[in-house]
Amino acid sequence: xxxxxxxxxxxxxxxxxxxxxxxxxxxxxxxxxxxxxxxxxxxxxxxxxxxxxxxxxxxxxxxxxxxxxxxxxxxxxxxxxxxxxxxxxxxxxxxxxxxxxxxxxxxxxxxxxxxxxxxxxxxxxxxxxxxxxxxxxxxxxxxxxxxxxxxxxxxxxxxxxxxxxxxxxxxxxxxxxxxxxxxxxxxxxxxxxxxxxxxxxxxxxxxxxxxxxxxxxxxxxxxxxxxxxxxxxxxxxxxxxxxx
Amino acid sequence: xxxxxxxxxxxxxxxxxxxxxxxxxxxxxxxxxxxxxxxxxxxxxxxxxxxxxxxxxxxxxxxxxxxxxxxxxxxxxxxxxxxxxxxxxxxxxxxxxxxxxxxxxxxxxxxxxxxxxxxxxxxxxxxxxxxxxxxxxxxxxxxxxxxxxxxxxxxxxxxxxxxxxxxxxxxxxxxxxxxxxxxxxxxxxxxxxxxxxxxxxxxxxxxxxxxxxxxxxxxxxxxxxxxxxxxxxxxxxxxxxxxxxxxxxxxxxxxxxx
Numbered sequence: 482x483x484x485x486x487x488x489x490x491x492x493x494x495x496x497x498x499x500x501x502x503x504x505x506x507x508x509x510x511x512x513x514x515x516x517x518x519x520x521x522x523x524x525x526x527x528x529x530x531x532x533x534x535x536x537x538x539x540x541x542x543x544x545x546x547x548x549x550x551x552x553x554x555x556x557x558x559x560x561x562x563x564x565x566x567x568x569x570x571x572x573x574x575x576x577x578x579x580x581x582x583x584x585x586x587x588x589x590x591x592x593x594x595x596x597x598x599x600x601x602x603x604x605x606x607x608x609x610x611x612x613x614x615x616x617x618x619x620x621x622x623x624x625x626x627x628x629x630x631x632x633x634x635x636x637x638x639x640x641x642x643x644x645x646x647x648x649x650x651x652x653x654x655x656x657x658x659x660x661x662x663x664x665x666x667x668x669x670x671x672x673x674x675x676x677x678x679x680x681x682x683x684x685x686x687x688x689x690x691x692x693x694x695x696x697x698x699x700x701x702x703x704x705x706x707x708x709x710x711x712x713x714x715x716x717x718x719x720x721x722x723x724x725x
Numbered sequence: 726x727x728x729x730x731x732x733x734x735x736x737x738x739x740x741x742x743x744x745x746x747x748x749x750x751x752x753x754x755x756x757x758x759x760x761x762x763x764x765x766x767x768x769x770x771x772x773x774x775x776x777x778x779x780x781x782x783x784x785x786x787x788x789x790x791x792x793x794x795x796x797x798x799x800x801x802x803x804x805x806x807x808x809x810x811x812x813x814x815x816x817x818x819x820x821x822x823x824x825x826x827x828x829x830x831x832x833x834x835x836x837x838x839x840x841x842x843x844x845x846x847x848x849x850x851x852x853x854x855x856x857x858x859x860x861x862x863x864x865x866x867x868x869x870x871x872x873x874x875x876x877x878x879x880x881x882x883x884x885x886x887x888x889x890x891x892x893x894x895x896x897x898x899x900x901x902x903x904x905x906x907x908x909x910x911x912x913x914x915x916x917x918x919x920x921x922x923x924x925x926x927x928x929x930x931x932x933x934x935x936x937x938x939x940x941x942x943x944x945x946x947x948x949x950x951x952x953x954x955x956x957x958x959x960x961x962x963x964x965x966x967x968x969x970x971x972x973x974x975x976x977x978x979x980x981x982x983x
Contacts, residue, residue: 492981492982493981493982554822557825558825559821559822559823559824559825560822560977560980560981561977572825573825574825575823575825577823583742583743583746583749583750584750585746585749585750585753586742586745586746586749590742590745590746593738593742594739594742594743594746597736597738597739597742597826598739598820598823598824598825598826599824599825600825600826602738603738
Protein backbone atom coordinates (compact mmCIF):
# COMPACT_ATOMS: atom_id res chain seq x y z
CA UNK A 482 0.00 0.00 0.00
CA UNK A 483 1.10 3.55 -0.64
CA UNK A 484 -0.93 6.51 0.47
CA UNK A 485 -0.51 10.25 0.00
CA UNK A 486 -2.36 12.23 2.66
CA UNK A 487 -2.79 15.92 1.80
CA UNK A 488 0.80 16.11 0.58
CA UNK A 489 2.20 19.52 -0.29
CA UNK A 490 5.74 20.04 -1.46
CA UNK A 491 7.29 23.47 -1.75
CA UNK A 492 10.74 24.19 -3.10
CA UNK A 493 12.75 27.21 -2.14
CA UNK A 494 13.44 29.29 -5.24
CA UNK A 495 17.11 29.38 -6.25
CA UNK A 496 17.40 33.14 -6.44
CA UNK A 497 15.93 33.73 -3.03
CA UNK A 498 18.00 31.37 -0.90
CA UNK A 499 19.95 34.10 0.83
CA UNK A 500 16.91 36.35 1.09
CA UNK A 501 15.09 33.39 2.55
CA UNK A 502 17.78 32.73 5.14
CA UNK A 503 17.79 36.39 6.15
CA UNK A 504 14.00 36.67 6.15
CA UNK A 505 13.66 33.44 8.09
CA UNK A 506 16.07 34.72 10.72
CA UNK A 507 14.21 38.03 10.89
CA UNK A 508 10.87 36.19 11.11
CA UNK A 509 12.18 34.23 14.08
CA UNK A 510 12.80 37.46 15.96
CA UNK A 511 9.52 38.95 14.76
CA UNK A 512 11.02 41.67 12.55
CA UNK A 513 9.38 40.29 9.38
CA UNK A 514 5.94 38.72 8.88
CA UNK A 515 6.02 34.96 8.32
CA UNK A 516 3.69 35.42 5.32
CA UNK A 517 6.38 37.37 3.44
CA UNK A 518 8.51 34.24 3.27
CA UNK A 519 5.86 32.39 1.24
CA UNK A 520 6.92 34.33 -1.90
CA UNK A 521 10.26 32.53 -1.82
CA UNK A 522 8.67 29.16 -2.58
CA UNK A 523 7.53 27.25 -5.64
CA UNK A 524 4.73 24.77 -4.96
CA UNK A 525 5.49 21.50 -6.79
CA UNK A 526 2.70 19.45 -5.21
CA UNK A 527 -0.40 21.00 -3.73
CA UNK A 528 -2.55 19.05 -1.28
CA UNK A 529 -2.25 15.74 -3.12
CA UNK A 530 -4.12 12.72 -1.72
CA UNK A 531 -4.50 9.26 -3.24
CA UNK A 532 -4.07 5.63 -2.25
CA UNK A 533 -2.75 2.61 -4.12
CA UNK A 534 -3.13 -1.00 -3.04
CA UNK A 535 -0.41 -3.61 -3.47
CA UNK A 536 -0.15 -4.68 -7.09
CA UNK A 537 -1.75 -1.53 -8.53
CA UNK A 538 -0.23 -0.05 -11.67
CA UNK A 539 -0.42 3.73 -11.68
CA UNK A 540 0.33 5.87 -14.72
CA UNK A 541 1.13 9.51 -13.99
CA UNK A 542 0.48 12.05 -16.71
CA UNK A 543 0.73 15.80 -16.97
CA UNK A 544 2.66 18.57 -18.69
CA UNK A 545 6.30 19.27 -17.94
CA UNK A 546 6.63 20.89 -14.53
CA UNK A 547 3.35 19.50 -13.26
CA UNK A 548 4.98 17.73 -10.30
CA UNK A 549 5.35 14.17 -11.66
CA UNK A 550 9.02 13.70 -10.76
CA UNK A 551 8.49 15.26 -7.32
CA UNK A 552 5.70 12.75 -6.74
CA UNK A 553 7.99 9.89 -7.79
CA UNK A 554 10.74 11.07 -5.43
CA UNK A 555 8.29 11.22 -2.56
CA UNK A 556 7.12 7.69 -3.28
CA UNK A 557 10.77 6.64 -3.06
CA UNK A 558 11.26 8.56 0.17
CA UNK A 559 14.20 10.56 -1.21
CA UNK A 560 12.23 13.77 -0.81
CA UNK A 561 9.97 14.60 2.12
CA UNK A 562 6.68 16.51 2.05
CA UNK A 563 6.57 20.08 3.30
CA UNK A 564 3.24 19.13 4.83
CA UNK A 565 1.08 16.02 4.81
CA UNK A 566 2.18 12.39 4.92
CA UNK A 567 3.35 9.66 2.55
CA UNK A 568 2.68 6.22 4.02
CA UNK A 569 4.02 3.02 2.52
CA UNK A 570 4.99 -0.47 3.62
CA UNK A 571 6.86 -1.30 0.40
CA UNK A 572 10.55 -1.07 -0.49
CA UNK A 573 10.99 1.14 -3.57
CA UNK A 574 13.24 0.64 -6.58
CA UNK A 575 13.76 3.81 -8.60
CA UNK A 576 14.43 3.37 -12.28
CA UNK A 577 16.09 6.38 -13.90
CA UNK A 578 18.61 6.67 -16.72
CA UNK A 579 21.42 8.49 -14.96
CA UNK A 580 20.85 6.86 -11.62
CA UNK A 581 24.00 7.39 -9.55
CA UNK A 582 26.31 6.45 -12.40
CA UNK A 583 29.98 7.13 -11.76
CA UNK A 584 31.73 7.96 -15.01
CA UNK A 585 35.20 6.92 -13.89
CA UNK A 586 34.12 3.47 -12.77
CA UNK A 587 33.49 0.53 -15.07
CA UNK A 588 30.04 -0.69 -16.05
CA UNK A 589 30.47 -3.67 -13.73
CA UNK A 590 31.33 -1.39 -10.78
CA UNK A 591 28.39 0.83 -11.63
CA UNK A 592 26.01 -2.11 -11.52
CA UNK A 593 27.18 -2.71 -7.97
CA UNK A 594 26.79 0.99 -7.08
CA UNK A 595 23.29 1.07 -8.51
CA UNK A 596 22.41 -2.04 -6.56
CA UNK A 597 23.87 -0.75 -3.29
CA UNK A 598 22.08 2.57 -3.68
CA UNK A 599 18.83 0.66 -4.08
CA UNK A 600 19.50 -1.28 -0.92
CA UNK A 601 20.63 -4.57 -2.53
CA UNK A 602 23.24 -6.60 -0.68
CA UNK A 603 26.63 -7.63 -2.06
CA UNK A 604 25.65 -11.30 -1.80
CA UNK A 605 22.51 -10.74 -3.86
CA UNK A 606 24.38 -8.65 -6.42
CA UNK A 607 27.09 -11.32 -6.73
CA UNK A 608 24.38 -13.85 -7.48
CA UNK A 609 22.74 -11.80 -10.27
CA UNK A 610 25.67 -9.91 -11.78
CA UNK A 611 26.25 -12.33 -14.68
CA UNK A 612 22.57 -12.31 -15.61
CA UNK A 613 22.47 -8.51 -15.46
CA UNK A 614 25.52 -8.26 -17.72
CA UNK A 615 24.10 -10.77 -20.19
CA UNK A 616 20.74 -9.06 -20.29
CA UNK A 617 22.33 -5.65 -20.84
CA UNK A 618 24.34 -7.10 -23.76
CA UNK A 619 27.40 -5.15 -22.69
CA UNK A 620 29.80 -7.90 -23.72
CA UNK A 621 33.44 -6.82 -23.75
CA UNK A 622 32.53 -3.29 -22.66
CA UNK A 623 31.55 -4.41 -19.17
CA UNK A 624 34.96 -3.52 -17.74
CA UNK A 625 35.27 -0.19 -19.54
CA UNK A 626 34.70 3.15 -17.75
CA UNK A 627 31.16 4.49 -18.06
CA UNK A 628 32.39 7.77 -19.52
CA UNK A 629 32.76 6.00 -22.88
CA UNK A 630 29.14 4.84 -22.82
CA UNK A 631 26.17 6.52 -24.49
CA UNK A 632 23.04 7.46 -22.55
CA UNK A 633 21.31 4.47 -24.17
CA UNK A 634 23.88 2.16 -22.57
CA UNK A 635 23.27 3.84 -19.18
CA UNK A 636 19.58 3.08 -19.59
CA UNK A 637 20.35 -0.54 -20.42
CA UNK A 638 22.28 -0.98 -17.18
CA UNK A 639 19.59 0.62 -15.04
CA UNK A 640 16.84 -1.45 -16.67
CA UNK A 641 18.81 -4.71 -16.57
CA UNK A 642 19.44 -4.33 -12.86
CA UNK A 643 15.85 -3.34 -12.13
CA UNK A 644 14.73 -6.55 -13.85
CA UNK A 645 16.20 -8.44 -10.90
CA UNK A 646 14.90 -6.24 -8.09
CA UNK A 647 13.08 -7.97 -5.28
CA UNK A 648 11.55 -4.68 -4.08
CA UNK A 649 7.79 -4.43 -4.14
CA UNK A 650 7.43 -0.87 -5.47
CA UNK A 651 8.81 0.04 -8.86
CA UNK A 652 9.13 3.71 -9.77
CA UNK A 653 9.72 4.42 -13.45
CA UNK A 654 10.33 7.58 -15.39
CA UNK A 655 9.74 6.40 -18.98
CA UNK A 656 12.92 4.43 -19.18
CA UNK A 657 12.00 1.09 -20.64
CA UNK A 658 12.08 2.34 -24.22
CA UNK A 659 15.74 3.46 -24.07
CA UNK A 660 18.44 1.93 -26.21
CA UNK A 661 18.62 0.64 -29.75
CA UNK A 662 15.89 -1.31 -31.56
CA UNK A 663 17.13 -4.68 -30.34
CA UNK A 664 17.31 -3.63 -26.70
CA UNK A 665 14.04 -1.71 -26.92
CA UNK A 666 12.30 -5.00 -27.62
CA UNK A 667 13.85 -6.49 -24.52
CA UNK A 668 12.89 -3.39 -22.54
CA UNK A 669 9.30 -3.60 -23.67
CA UNK A 670 9.20 -7.26 -22.70
CA UNK A 671 10.50 -6.48 -19.20
CA UNK A 672 8.06 -3.61 -18.89
CA UNK A 673 5.13 -5.79 -19.92
CA UNK A 674 6.13 -8.46 -17.42
CA UNK A 675 6.23 -5.89 -14.65
CA UNK A 676 2.85 -4.54 -15.65
CA UNK A 677 1.34 -8.02 -15.63
CA UNK A 678 3.15 -9.08 -12.43
CA UNK A 679 2.31 -8.47 -8.79
CA UNK A 680 4.65 -5.55 -8.10
CA UNK A 681 3.17 -2.12 -7.51
CA UNK A 682 4.28 0.17 -10.34
CA UNK A 683 4.19 3.95 -10.58
CA UNK A 684 4.97 4.94 -14.12
CA UNK A 685 5.50 8.46 -15.45
CA UNK A 686 4.96 8.72 -19.16
CA UNK A 687 3.83 10.87 -22.06
CA UNK A 688 2.95 7.67 -23.94
CA UNK A 689 -0.76 7.71 -23.19
CA UNK A 690 -1.46 4.52 -25.13
CA UNK A 691 0.92 2.49 -22.95
CA UNK A 692 -0.78 3.90 -19.85
CA UNK A 693 -4.17 2.89 -21.20
CA UNK A 694 -2.87 -0.55 -22.15
CA UNK A 695 -0.99 -1.44 -18.99
CA UNK A 696 -2.03 0.72 -16.05
CA UNK A 697 -5.00 -0.01 -13.83
CA UNK A 698 -5.11 3.57 -12.53
CA UNK A 699 -4.00 6.97 -13.74
CA UNK A 700 -3.21 10.23 -12.00
CA UNK A 701 -3.38 13.47 -13.96
CA UNK A 702 -1.37 16.31 -12.42
CA UNK A 703 -1.32 19.95 -13.45
CA UNK A 704 0.65 22.65 -11.62
CA UNK A 705 1.05 20.32 -8.67
CA UNK A 706 -2.64 19.63 -8.25
CA UNK A 707 -4.61 16.50 -9.00
CA UNK A 708 -6.88 17.09 -11.97
CA UNK A 709 -8.14 13.52 -12.08
CA UNK A 710 -7.48 10.15 -10.43
CA UNK A 711 -9.24 6.97 -11.43
CA UNK A 712 -9.23 4.23 -14.01
CA UNK A 713 -6.52 4.69 -16.64
CA UNK A 714 -8.98 4.58 -19.55
CA UNK A 715 -11.18 7.33 -18.12
CA UNK A 716 -8.45 9.66 -16.97
CA UNK A 717 -6.49 9.41 -20.23
CA UNK A 718 -9.64 10.02 -22.29
CA UNK A 719 -10.51 12.98 -20.12
CA UNK A 720 -6.97 14.31 -20.54
CA UNK A 721 -7.20 13.96 -24.32
CA UNK A 722 -10.60 15.71 -24.34
CA UNK A 723 -9.06 18.61 -22.46
CA UNK A 724 -6.34 18.93 -25.10
CA UNK A 725 -8.80 19.43 -27.95
CA UNK B 726 23.01 6.45 17.88
CA UNK B 727 22.25 2.73 17.56
CA UNK B 728 20.05 3.38 14.51
CA UNK B 729 22.73 5.64 13.06
CA UNK B 730 25.40 2.96 13.42
CA UNK B 731 23.09 0.30 11.96
CA UNK B 732 22.36 2.54 8.95
CA UNK B 733 26.04 3.22 8.41
CA UNK B 734 26.88 -0.48 8.62
CA UNK B 735 24.09 -1.24 6.14
CA UNK B 736 25.58 1.27 3.71
CA UNK B 737 29.22 0.25 4.07
CA UNK B 738 29.41 -1.04 0.51
CA UNK B 739 28.19 2.28 -0.87
CA UNK B 740 30.82 4.10 1.17
CA UNK B 741 33.46 1.72 -0.18
CA UNK B 742 32.58 2.04 -3.85
CA UNK B 743 31.90 5.76 -3.74
CA UNK B 744 35.25 6.32 -2.06
CA UNK B 745 36.89 4.31 -4.82
CA UNK B 746 34.99 6.34 -7.42
CA UNK B 747 36.23 9.58 -5.84
CA UNK B 748 39.82 8.37 -5.91
CA UNK B 749 39.56 7.18 -9.50
CA UNK B 750 38.20 10.57 -10.50
CA UNK B 751 40.97 12.37 -8.61
CA UNK B 752 43.82 10.40 -10.08
CA UNK B 753 42.50 9.77 -13.58
CA UNK B 754 44.70 11.19 -16.36
CA UNK B 755 47.66 11.59 -13.98
CA UNK B 756 50.98 10.02 -14.88
CA UNK B 757 51.24 7.99 -11.67
CA UNK B 758 47.54 7.26 -11.10
CA UNK B 759 46.88 5.46 -7.83
CA UNK B 760 50.60 5.64 -7.02
CA UNK B 761 49.82 9.16 -5.79
CA UNK B 762 48.22 7.54 -2.78
CA UNK B 763 51.75 6.49 -1.82
CA UNK B 764 53.59 9.43 -3.31
CA UNK B 765 51.65 12.13 -1.44
CA UNK B 766 52.48 10.95 2.10
CA UNK B 767 55.95 9.82 1.00
CA UNK B 768 56.78 13.26 -0.36
CA UNK B 769 55.27 14.96 2.68
CA UNK B 770 57.32 12.91 5.15
CA UNK B 771 60.42 13.21 2.95
CA UNK B 772 60.01 16.99 2.82
CA UNK B 773 59.68 17.23 6.60
CA UNK B 774 62.66 14.97 7.22
CA UNK B 775 64.76 16.78 4.63
CA UNK B 776 63.84 20.16 6.10
CA UNK B 777 64.32 19.44 9.77
CA UNK B 778 66.77 16.57 9.78
CA UNK B 779 69.84 17.23 7.76
CA UNK B 780 72.51 16.02 10.18
CA UNK B 781 72.65 12.25 10.49
CA UNK B 782 72.55 11.15 14.09
CA UNK B 783 71.17 14.38 15.51
CA UNK B 784 68.60 12.81 17.82
CA UNK B 785 66.99 16.06 18.85
CA UNK B 786 66.35 17.13 15.26
CA UNK B 787 65.15 13.64 14.32
CA UNK B 788 62.61 13.76 17.15
CA UNK B 789 61.54 17.21 16.07
CA UNK B 790 61.08 16.07 12.44
CA UNK B 791 58.87 13.22 13.63
CA UNK B 792 56.87 15.50 15.91
CA UNK B 793 56.19 17.82 12.99
CA UNK B 794 55.19 14.85 10.81
CA UNK B 795 52.67 13.75 13.45
CA UNK B 796 51.22 17.25 13.54
CA UNK B 797 50.96 17.52 9.77
CA UNK B 798 49.23 14.13 9.45
CA UNK B 799 46.61 15.02 12.07
CA UNK B 800 46.11 18.49 10.59
CA UNK B 801 45.65 17.01 7.10
CA UNK B 802 43.00 14.57 8.30
CA UNK B 803 40.98 17.21 10.15
CA UNK B 804 41.19 19.94 7.52
CA UNK B 805 40.54 17.55 4.64
CA UNK B 806 37.32 16.27 6.22
CA UNK B 807 36.08 19.80 6.91
CA UNK B 808 36.90 21.01 3.41
CA UNK B 809 35.21 18.06 1.70
CA UNK B 810 32.20 18.11 4.01
CA UNK B 811 31.48 21.79 3.44
CA UNK B 812 30.77 21.01 -0.24
CA UNK B 813 29.14 17.62 0.38
CA UNK B 814 25.56 18.44 -0.60
CA UNK B 815 26.72 19.92 -3.90
CA UNK B 816 29.22 17.19 -4.77
CA UNK B 817 26.88 14.32 -3.91
CA UNK B 818 23.57 15.89 -4.89
CA UNK B 819 22.64 13.21 -7.41
CA UNK B 820 23.45 10.44 -4.97
CA UNK B 821 21.40 12.08 -2.24
CA UNK B 822 18.46 12.52 -4.60
CA UNK B 823 18.40 9.02 -5.89
CA UNK B 824 19.26 6.63 -3.14
CA UNK B 825 16.83 4.94 -0.86
CA UNK B 826 19.61 4.48 1.72
CA UNK B 827 19.78 6.70 4.81
CA UNK B 828 21.60 9.90 3.99
CA UNK B 829 24.18 9.69 6.76
CA UNK B 830 25.79 6.94 4.69
CA UNK B 831 26.65 9.44 1.96
CA UNK B 832 28.01 11.90 4.52
CA UNK B 833 30.70 9.39 5.48
CA UNK B 834 32.26 9.24 2.01
CA UNK B 835 34.66 12.17 2.68
CA UNK B 836 35.65 10.58 5.99
CA UNK B 837 36.43 7.26 4.31
CA UNK B 838 38.38 9.05 1.58
CA UNK B 839 40.47 10.87 4.19
CA UNK B 840 40.88 7.63 6.15
CA UNK B 841 42.60 6.03 3.15
CA UNK B 842 45.06 8.93 2.99
CA UNK B 843 45.68 8.65 6.73
CA UNK B 844 46.52 4.94 6.49
CA UNK B 845 49.23 5.65 3.91
CA UNK B 846 50.45 8.66 5.93
CA UNK B 847 50.67 6.45 8.99
CA UNK B 848 52.75 3.86 7.11
CA UNK B 849 55.19 6.53 5.99
CA UNK B 850 55.49 7.88 9.52
CA UNK B 851 56.52 4.37 10.58
CA UNK B 852 59.05 4.32 7.75
CA UNK B 853 60.36 7.72 8.86
CA UNK B 854 60.82 6.34 12.37
CA UNK B 855 62.91 3.51 10.92
CA UNK B 856 64.88 5.88 8.67
CA UNK B 857 65.65 8.19 11.59
CA UNK B 858 66.62 5.22 13.77
CA UNK B 859 63.99 6.13 16.37
CA UNK B 860 61.69 3.19 16.86
CA UNK B 861 58.22 4.32 17.98
CA UNK B 862 56.69 3.01 21.18
CA UNK B 863 53.31 1.30 21.07
CA UNK B 864 52.02 4.21 23.17
CA UNK B 865 53.21 6.73 20.54
CA UNK B 866 51.35 4.96 17.77
CA UNK B 867 48.28 4.38 19.92
CA UNK B 868 47.91 8.05 20.87
CA UNK B 869 48.59 9.13 17.29
CA UNK B 870 45.78 6.92 15.96
CA UNK B 871 43.42 7.75 18.86
CA UNK B 872 43.98 11.49 18.53
CA UNK B 873 43.47 11.31 14.77
CA UNK B 874 40.21 9.43 15.22
CA UNK B 875 38.97 11.94 17.81
CA UNK B 876 40.08 14.81 15.58
CA UNK B 877 38.29 13.22 12.63
CA UNK B 878 35.10 12.96 14.72
CA UNK B 879 35.32 16.65 15.60
CA UNK B 880 35.79 17.52 11.92
CA UNK B 881 33.00 15.18 10.83
CA UNK B 882 30.57 16.70 13.34
CA UNK B 883 31.55 20.24 12.38
CA UNK B 884 31.48 19.22 8.70
CA UNK B 885 27.90 17.94 8.98
CA UNK B 886 26.81 21.35 10.26
CA UNK B 887 28.78 23.15 7.55
CA UNK B 888 27.43 20.86 4.82
CA UNK B 889 23.93 22.11 5.63
CA UNK B 890 24.77 25.75 6.30
CA UNK B 891 26.83 26.08 3.12
CA UNK B 892 23.67 25.45 1.09
CA UNK B 893 21.89 28.41 2.68
CA UNK B 894 25.03 30.54 2.73
CA UNK B 895 27.36 29.78 -0.20
CA UNK B 896 29.77 32.35 1.25
CA UNK B 897 30.53 29.87 4.01
CA UNK B 898 32.84 28.04 1.61
CA UNK B 899 35.14 31.08 1.52
CA UNK B 900 34.79 31.72 5.23
CA UNK B 901 35.76 28.11 5.94
CA UNK B 902 38.84 28.52 3.78
CA UNK B 903 39.91 31.64 5.78
CA UNK B 904 38.99 30.02 9.06
CA UNK B 905 41.26 27.08 8.22
CA UNK B 906 44.12 29.44 7.44
CA UNK B 907 43.70 31.19 10.79
CA UNK B 908 43.52 27.83 12.55
CA UNK B 909 46.67 26.75 10.73
CA UNK B 910 48.58 29.66 12.23
CA UNK B 911 47.23 29.26 15.77
CA UNK B 912 47.70 25.48 15.84
CA UNK B 913 51.09 24.14 16.99
CA UNK B 914 51.85 22.08 13.87
CA UNK B 915 55.48 23.17 13.59
CA UNK B 916 55.88 24.14 17.24
CA UNK B 917 56.03 21.66 20.09
CA UNK B 918 53.69 23.79 22.17
CA UNK B 919 51.85 27.04 21.73
CA UNK B 920 54.05 29.96 22.70
CA UNK B 921 53.34 31.52 26.06
CA UNK B 922 50.84 34.32 25.84
CA UNK B 923 47.36 34.57 24.47
CA UNK B 924 47.79 31.56 22.15
CA UNK B 925 48.39 29.25 25.12
CA UNK B 926 44.89 30.06 26.29
CA UNK B 927 43.42 29.01 22.93
CA UNK B 928 44.58 25.39 23.34
CA UNK B 929 41.38 24.11 24.94
CA UNK B 930 39.19 26.09 22.51
CA UNK B 931 40.92 24.75 19.41
CA UNK B 932 40.24 21.04 18.73
CA UNK B 933 43.04 21.02 16.13
CA UNK B 934 45.58 22.00 18.80
CA UNK B 935 44.13 19.45 21.19
CA UNK B 936 44.27 16.61 18.66
CA UNK B 937 47.85 17.43 17.66
CA UNK B 938 48.97 17.81 21.30
CA UNK B 939 47.37 14.48 22.17
CA UNK B 940 48.70 12.75 19.06
CA UNK B 941 52.25 13.72 19.92
CA UNK B 942 52.01 12.60 23.54
CA UNK B 943 54.26 9.61 22.90
CA UNK B 944 56.94 11.84 21.39
CA UNK B 945 56.51 15.02 23.36
CA UNK B 946 54.48 14.83 26.56
CA UNK B 947 52.21 17.71 27.47
CA UNK B 948 52.06 18.74 31.12
CA UNK B 949 48.28 18.26 31.28
CA UNK B 950 47.63 15.35 28.92
CA UNK B 951 44.51 14.19 30.79
CA UNK B 952 43.00 17.65 30.44
CA UNK B 953 43.84 17.73 26.74
CA UNK B 954 42.24 14.32 26.14
CA UNK B 955 39.16 15.23 28.17
CA UNK B 956 38.69 18.48 26.25
CA UNK B 957 39.12 16.72 22.89
CA UNK B 958 36.61 14.00 23.79
CA UNK B 959 34.21 16.73 24.88
CA UNK B 960 34.64 18.57 21.57
CA UNK B 961 34.20 15.36 19.58
CA UNK B 962 31.08 14.34 21.51
CA UNK B 963 29.51 17.80 21.25
CA UNK B 964 30.20 18.33 17.55
CA UNK B 965 29.12 14.82 16.68
CA UNK B 966 25.88 15.02 18.64
CA UNK B 967 24.92 18.44 17.27
CA UNK B 968 26.16 17.60 13.76
CA UNK B 969 24.27 14.30 13.44
CA UNK B 970 21.11 15.87 14.84
CA UNK B 971 21.30 18.99 12.63
CA UNK B 972 22.20 17.05 9.48
CA UNK B 973 19.38 14.54 10.07
CA UNK B 974 16.90 17.36 10.59
CA UNK B 975 17.87 19.51 7.61
CA UNK B 976 19.40 17.30 4.93
CA UNK B 977 16.13 16.61 3.09
CA UNK B 978 15.35 20.33 2.97
CA UNK B 979 18.73 21.37 1.62
CA UNK B 980 19.02 18.66 -1.03
CA UNK B 981 15.71 19.93 -2.41
CA UNK B 982 17.02 23.47 -2.80
CA UNK B 983 20.53 22.83 -4.15
